[in-house]
Amino acid sequence: MAALKSLLTSDVGLLSLFTIVFIICMAFYLFFFVRNRMREDEQRQQKLER
Numbered sequence: 810m811a812a813l814k815s816l817l818t819s820d821v822g823l824l825s826l827f828t829i830v831f832i833i834c835m836a837f838y839l840f841f842f843v844r845n846r847m848r849e850d851e852q853r854q855q856k857l858e859r
Contacts, residue, residue, distance in 0.1 A: 816822035
């Protein structure tokens with residue numbers, strides 16, 4: 810419980826929490842960005858094969 814309190818109240822804890830959340834959000838963004846680009850590329854390739 811003390812670790813959670815330290816994470817949410819100290820400056821270093823808040824910066825660490827912000828960094829963790831930022832990295833998780835960036836991972837989701839990159840995952841969806843790459844997935845959409847792959848789908849677009851597959852559709853483009855299918856159009857070329859026809």
